[in-house]
Amino acid sequence: MSAPARIAGSLRRTARAVAFTMRHTRNRVDVLRALIHSSDQATVELRDGTSITAPELRTLIPLLTEVFVNREYEHGDVRVEPNDVVVDIGAHVGVFALYAASHGAARIIAYEPSPVNATLFAHNMKRNSIANVQLVHAAVGDRLGSTTLGLQKWSVGNIVFDNIGLEPSENTVDVSMITLAEIFVNHNLERINFLKMDCEGSEGAVLTAATEALQRVDRIAMEYHDNWSRLEHDAIARLLTKAGFMVDVVPSRTPFIGMIYAKHASLTGGSR
Template structure:
C-alpha cells in the first residue's frame, strides 16, 4: 500500500510539473523539450542516459532564453527557481544591484532580472562548467552583468572545490576536510568584491546559496553587510549552525522574515531595519 501511495504521489507531482513546464515555455518545440526533460529527470535517478549533461536551450513565454543541461541538478534548479518561485521577495524592495552568491547556471539571476527589473547583476560561481553557462544565459538575454568565476568566503585565496554528480550541489571544502575529488579554485571575500564598486554604492539584494559555505562567510568580518539592503538565502541546516547564522545577521541590524512566509517554497530573507517599515509587503 505504501509503495502504491508513493507511486501515486510521484505521478501527481510529475503531472503538476509538466503543466507548469508547459506554461513556462514560450513555443511548441520549447514546451516539448522542457516537458520531456522533466519526465527524464525522474528516469535519471535510476538510469544513466546517453544524453545526460547535453545542453538544451528553450525560449520562455516571457521572452527569455534558458540554456541548461540534461541533469538532475539543472532541472531541479529550474523547478525551484522558475516553477516554485523560491526566490520571490517577501517585501516590496525593487533591487537595482543584485549580487548572486552561488549563481550555479544563472537561473536565479535571470529570474530576479525578469521579476524585478534589476539594473545590474554580479554573479559569483566557482564551478567552471556552471560559470560558462552563467555567462551564456546572461549574455544571450542581454543582461547587464559581471560573472566572477570564484567561490565566496571570509578571505581571499585558493580553496578546494568538491564537485558533485548533481550540478547544483558542489561545495567548497571547509575546516581542513579531506576530499577525494576536487579542484583548486579562487576564493574572494565580500570586501574584495565590493571594493570594485563605487565606495558609496549599496547592494540592494544579496542572494545566498553556497551549499554550507555560509557558515564561514558569516563567521568572518561582517563589515560588508553595512552596504547591503536585503538578503535572500537558502541555508543548509544539516551542515551549518542555522539558528546561529540567523541571529548573526539580525545582530547586523537586519529584520528576519522566515522561510515559507509567502508560501511553502520561498527562502529565508532579511531586510535592513532602517528601511524595513517602508518595504515590507503587507
Template sequence: MVALRSLARPLISWVQSRFRSCPKLRHLMVETFEEFDSTVVVDGKGGKPILLHVTSRMENQRATGFFNKEPDTIAWLDQLQPGDLFLDVGANIGVYSLYAAVHRGAAVVAFEPESQNFAALNRNIHRNGLAGAVVAFPLAASDEAGPTELHLSSFATGQSHHSAHAPVGEGGVVFRPVFVQGTLALTSDEAMARIAPGKTPRFVKIDVDGNEARVLGGMTALLANPKLEQVLVELSNGDPALIAMMEQAGFEVRRPDHTYGGRGNHIFVRKAAC
C-alpha cells in the same frame, strides 16, 4: 521516465560505440549537435521571456521549475527597482540573476565557483543579451582570500551541494566528493570593493549549501552599510547561530513559510534606525 531511460540505454550504447570507433559518424554527430539549439524559453511575466541553455537533467529541472520551485525568492526579488544592485552569491546557472535583470531591471553581480555552472551561467547571460547588466565571476565567497579547493557533489551542470575549502556539507555532514577542482576564494567585501567601487548592493542572495557562516563572515563591511537592506539566505534546519549573528548585525529575520528537504529561505531585513 525511468522505463524510457532503460529502453534507450541499448541504443545509446550502440551509438556511443560507433561514435568512438567511426570518425566519419563522429564528425556528423558533432556537426549535428553544434546546429542543435538547446535553448528553452521560460515564459516570463509581462511578455519578458527568459532563455536558458539546457543540456542536462538538472538544467531542465531548473527551467521547468523556474517560477514555482522557490516562489518566495521570486516574490522577494520583485521588490527590486530598476538600477538597484543585486549580489547573487552561489548563482549556479543564473536563474535568479537573470530574473532580477530581465524582470526588475537590476544590475547584477553573480559569484559561481563551480566550473560547469559558471560556463552555463555565462552562456545564459549571453543568450539573453545581458552582457554588462549581469556580470559573473568564478569566485568562492568566503571569510578568507586565496586559492582553495571546491569539492563537488556531482560533476554535472546545474547541480549544487558543492563545498569550498573542505568536503563538508549542510549540517556539518562530511561527504566524498566526485571531483575536486581549484578555485579562488575572496571575501564579498573585497570583491565588491573591486568590482563596484563606491556601490553597495541593495539585496544579497546567499545559496551556498553549508558555507553560509563563512560567506557572511567575509561581508562585515557590507552588513554594516545601511544601503544593504535585505539578505536572503537558504538555511538548513534554521541555523540558530547564524540567525543570532545576523540579528547582532542589525537585521531581523523573516522565517520561511515553507521548506524543502529541511532547507528554507530566511530573509534578513535591516532593522529601522531608532
C-alpha cells in the same frame, strides 16, 4: 531509503517536471523529449521568451520553479527593486540573475565557482541579451585565497570544503575564494541593495566574516543548509539580527533546508 520510496520520489519529481513543462515553457516538446531520454544538457524556453541552458533538467526545472513560479526570493519587502545593485552568490547557470534582470536590476554581480556552471551562465546571459551582469568565476567564503570545490554528479550541490569543514572528495577542482567585504572593494560598491545566496552550506562562512560588510547591505534572501553550514539557520538569524536586520526564517518541506529573508532596520519608507 527503500526501493519503493525511491521510485515514488522519482515519479513525483517527474510529474512535477512534466506539469511545469506544460504550463510554463514554449519548447515543451523538446523539454519532454529531454526528460524522457535524461539528456545531459538541455535548454528550457519560458513563455516570456527567456531561454536557459543547464547541464541537466533534473536540477534546472526545480530552480526555475523556485525562482520564476514560486518566487522564493521574494518575501514582503525583501525583493529585487528597479535600479538595485544585486550580488548573487552561488549563481549556478544564471536563473536568479535572469530573474533579477527582468525585475529591473541596474547591476548584477554574480559569483559562481563551478567551471561548467560558469560557462553556461555566460552563455545564458548572452543568449538573453543581458548586458548589465558581471560574472566572477570564484567562491565566496571567510578569507581570500584559493579553496577546493567538490564537484557533484548534478550541477547543484557543489561544495566548498573549506567553508563547511569537510575533507575534499576525489572529484574536485581548485578555485579562487573571496570575501563579501572584498566584493565591495573589487567592484567599487557603496551598497548592495539585494544580496542573494544559495551556496550549498557556505553561507555560514560567508556571513561570519562579513560583520562590517553587512552594514552596507539592504536586503538579503538566502537558502540555508543546516546539514552543511558552519552556522545553522537559528545562528544565522541571530547574527543578522545583531547586525541590524529584521529577519524571517521560512523552513521548507525538505529537512535542514529553508529560506532566510532579512531587511536592514535602517531602511525606511519602503524597501530601498
